[in-house]
Amino acid sequence: MSITIPHATCRRMDGKQSYSTPSVPAAGTELLWHKLEEAEIEDIKEFSDLFSRQVVERKPTKKKEDKPSKVQAMKILDSKRSQNVGILASSLHVDFSEIENAIYNFDTSVVNLEALQQIYEVRATEEELALIREHVSTKPEVPLDKPEQFLHELAEIPNFADRISCFMFQSEFDDGISSIESKLNNLKSTCQFLTTSESLKTVLAIILALGNYMNGGNRTRGQADGFGLEILAKLRDVKSKDSSVTLLHFIVRAYMKKCEDPLRPGLALPIPEPGDIDRAMTVHFDDVNADLQKLQRELFVCETKTEKVIAASTEENVQPFKDKMNKFLTSAKKQLTGEIENLEECKMKFKTTMQFYQYHPKGGVNEDEVDPKDFFALWSPFCSDFKDIWKKEQQRLIKEKTQEAKRIQEKKLDIQKSKREEGGLKSKVLRRSLMKEAQ
Known part of the structure; x- marks a missing residue:
């Protein structure tokens, strides 16, 4: 087929x-x-x-003819530099026309982005290029050595360095903006959970009730209206009299008893996912702002290079560079503006969350200067321990449910066995013996 x-x-x-062709297997x-x-x-x-x-419709490229020559090739680069360029040129294993096609058409199907970046990094310096061009113009009969020839051919592609630079920046920008967006969206969704989750409020209400009970319920120690978040990490350290369970175990079990079916598939944790809390801890608003400003500056540089390439290009080689870069620049500016607004929204969301829990940073730090790490660090151990205990408690309930089902099944089998034995020969002989004794 x-x-x-x-x-x-x-x-x-x-x-x-x-x-590729599979290797030939051994007989049999x-x-x-x-x-x-x-x-x-x-x-x-x-x-x-x-x-x-x-x-992709390829631009016509001039075919370089390698004319056999007995004249020794001209070496211009120093030995180490020549070796590095030569290794790269030979490691690509493609005709130079494929490199031209990739640069002109943004086509990475043969020459990938990593290879283009390596080509960009080994490009000739102004001094090297001047020496190479001087040799070509003054001694055309003496061929260039392969590394020098490779750099010369690259330089013959109009604005090749700027084209590759714009190409690489597209990938760098996409990675950078996606990373920022992911961080900010996670922080926003985590704050949203902390302020709106009814299941979390139930857990906190259990903690409050147990805390008041343990404190005796008097006016000086009990009947608190709330508690500081620093309490959360200490719940696992409070142990029962026989040290068999911790207070956090009891809290998890108390919440599970309030669930209609704590073993229901897909039942969500009543607390934030520990991974989301840990990711939120890594957000530093000043760093995010600096990253956005850096992307903004680099985007401006890329736009300047794009205009330079378009201005210097002919009708034959201006496309598809012009359309693709203009489309990217329009989209990138929109994304950048969106994430700058997202950052400000995150700051407000985070501030609202701190106020919701009446969190007061140590040292009298202003709310606007609080680092998310300080706030979320109070949640991290609690959420991690709660999830671990939650899973273990579910396994315990499953085990108890299985054992209960097994006991019911064994009881049924005992009843059936008893009924069968009542109609057996031994049972009949026993009944007759009892009847004779009664007479």
Whole structure:
């Protein structure tokens, strides 16, 4: 069976273009591929649309002809620099036209982004390029050594360094803005949970009730209206008289008893996920603001380079660079503005959460200067311990439920066995003997 995908070349999962030939097995070896038939794929058109290599109309490139020459090649670079450039050039294993295609068309199907970044990093300095061009113009009959020739060919691509730089920044910007967005959104959602979750309020109400009971319920020590968050981390340290359980164990069990079915699949934790709390602790508003300002500056530099490339390009090589970069710049500015607003929203949400719990930072620090790490550090051990105990308590309930079901089943079997024995020969003989004695 074969699959034909029209008008497209299907890429391998590792990004290369063709399938490799399996190694020849030893005689008599049973292999999966001897018996496995290709599966029938219903949505082959969708597969083709998703995974076929994008066909890009290539710009015409001048084919470099390597003329055999007995003249010794000219070395301009120092030995270490020449070695580094030579290793990179030979490690790419592609024709130079593929590099041109990647730079002109933003096509990473053959030359990937990592390779383009390496090419960008080894580009010729102004001094090196001046020496290479001087040699080409004054002694064209003496060929350049391969590393020098590679750098010269790169420099012949109009604004190649700026093109690659813009290309790389797209990836860097996407990674940077996504990381910031993820951090801020997690902090916002965690604050939202802390201020609105009814299940969390139930847990805190249990803690308050037990605390008041333990404090005796008098006016001086008991009947508190609330408690400081620093209490949360200490709950695991309060042990029962026989040291079999902690106060936190009792709190978890008390909450579970309030649940209609504590073993219901998908039942959510009544407290924030420990991972969300730990991620929220890593947010530093000043650092996020600095990262956003850095992205803003780099975006301006990228925009300047884009305008420079477009201005210096001809009609033959200005596209698709112009359209792709203009689209990216428009989207990036919008994303950046959105995350700057998101940061301010996060600050307000965090401040509201601190006020909700009447949190007072140590040392008289102003609320606007409190670091999320200080606030969420009070929640982290509590949430982690609560989740661990929650899982163990669920396992304990499952075990008790299983044992109860087993006891019921054994009781039924005993009753059935007793009924069967009542109708047996031994039972009849015993009844007759008792009747004779009675007579």
